[in-house]
Amino acid sequence: MNKKKSCNIGKGIGGQAVIEGVMMRGKNMYALSVRTPSKEIKTVKTPIRSPKDRCFIWGLPIFRGMAAFVDSLVTGMKVTMKSAELAGLDDIEYDKDSKFEMWLEKKFGDKLTDYIIYFSVFISIILCIGLFMLLPTVLGGWINSFLGNDPSVRGAIESIIKVLIFLGYMILVSQMKDIKRVFMYHGAEHKTINCFESDKELTVENARQSTRFHKRCGTSFLVIVVIISIIVFLFVNTNNFWLRIVSRILLVPIIAGLSYEVIRWAGRHDNWLVNIVSAPGIAMQLITTKEPDDSMLEVAIASLKGVLEEEGENDGERGCN
Secondary structure, three states, X not given: OOHHHHOOOOOOOEEEEEOOEEEEEOOOEEEEEEEOOOOOEEEEEEEOOOHHHHOHHHHOOOHHHHHHHHHHHHHHHHHHHHHHHHOXXXXXXXXXXXXXXXXXXXXXXXXXXHHXXXXXXXXXXXXXXXXHHHHHHHHHHHHHOOOOOOHHHHHHHHHHHHHHHHHHXXXXXXXXXXXXXXXXXXXXXXXXXXXXXXXXXXXXXXXHHOOOOOOOOHHHHHHHHHHHHHHHHHHOOOOOHHHHHHHHHHOHHHHHHHHHHHHHHHHHOOOHHHHHHXXXXXXXXXHHOOXXXXXXXXXXXXXXXXXXXXXXXXXXXXXXX
8 A cells, every 4th residue: 555545544534324315524514415306416514513522531532432422323313314304305294283293392492303313312222222232132041041051152142143133134124225225325425435535536437436345334333343242241241130131231331432442443544453353344334335326426425525625635633643
């Protein structure tokens, strides 16, 4: 790898595929670009505030990962709802005059949308913990009860179940028609970021030639979370069922924080060890990213240019590491 390219590793741009569009996020703002029903590209720019600006603790290792995880969920929900609006999906008629909805609007006013987002994020976290942490624990303990209640065997069974549930979930979701288009925009997001990090001009042709895989992908983060949780829970083991359940819940923030540090490190370096650590996440992106068409690349490029127009190409932590 040449020196110029190595200096561009980890320029600090992240992103997310949304409904008929892409959100690109810089240090101080994010740009959401969506293909509207009229086939035009609409870009909306929004300033953001880092969690560490609110409290210094969220800038410390491990803690910054916890904050980034929740912040990304909240932002992700916001941009997804906004993308649905820009894409014209909120034009579907529904009953706006129900007494319950009128009461909510009267009670919470303009804050209603924010409360809905926070509640949705809370429910999402609970469901994720239940599906990927607690369910494998329950099933692993049940299966192990027929095998002599060996703690080491239970840990291995729980790990296998966790991987199978995660893989099964990803494969099932990827078969949904609407999700397939989101995964194509996901590929467009990665191709555009890789094009930018390779110091190539942001054009559809250059982006098309870039890879659709990226080490700092949210998919890779989820894979790292699964792997680290397996390692941690192999050592944090007990025959007491309720202690196992409580430990799984309490250690979720720590696991998320550790996973963030791994992804952050991988995104800033390029060597054989990084490639090994990143391999499982890259493999999973075979499912969660698809080759985009040129119109999708145009949207992703518009989003990234929206960020660069505000922040430039050398802001913050985007230099050599």
